[in-house]
Amino acid sequence: MTSATRSQVLSLYMRVFRIARGWQSTLPQDTESERRYIVQEAQTLFRQNQQLTDHTSIKKCIDECEARIEIGLHYRNPYPRPLYLPIMGLATQKGRKLKAQQRMRKQAKPVYLQSHDEDS
Structure with missing residues (x-):
């Protein structure tokens, strides 16, 4: 990792x-739990x-990380936005079923969910 990249990552971590x-949560009683979630997720x-x-x-x-920060600040919600994509919901060519579906699902995953598994 170069020093420029390292400083960029550290500044992002501090941000x-x-x-x-x-x-500040939209519901005052959830503020502390959302703060803990943000810190825990970042760590x-x-x-x-x-x-x-x-x-x-x-x-x-x-x-x-930058995308999740911007989405969280815009929607005032620290949790990642869900991905609604049916298991076999993407069109495929003839003869290509499961592998093509898995590859297309991976490609269709938004940038802010790359670190999350399919089941989480």
């Missing part, structure tokens, strides 16, 4: 914590991606 510190995802060395994968993670 997430600043957002969590000043977070989990940053630690999960700590060992990345490939510049493109680091860039994807940075883009995902």
Whole structure:
């Protein structure tokens, strides 16, 4: 990881914590739980991606984090937006069934959900 990338990741990490510190929920009783969620999610995802060395994968993670920050601030909701895509709901060519569906589902996944599994 280059020093420029490292400083960008660290500034993004600090930005997430600043957002969590000043977070105000739409429902006042949920403010503390949402703040804890933001901190916990940031710690989990940053630690999960700590060992990345490939510049493109680091860039994807940075883009995902920035997208989640912007979506969270815009909608005032720290939780990732759900993805409503039926299991076999994408069109395929003749003869290509399950593998093509899995590949298309992976490609259709928005950037802000790249770190999340299918079942979460």
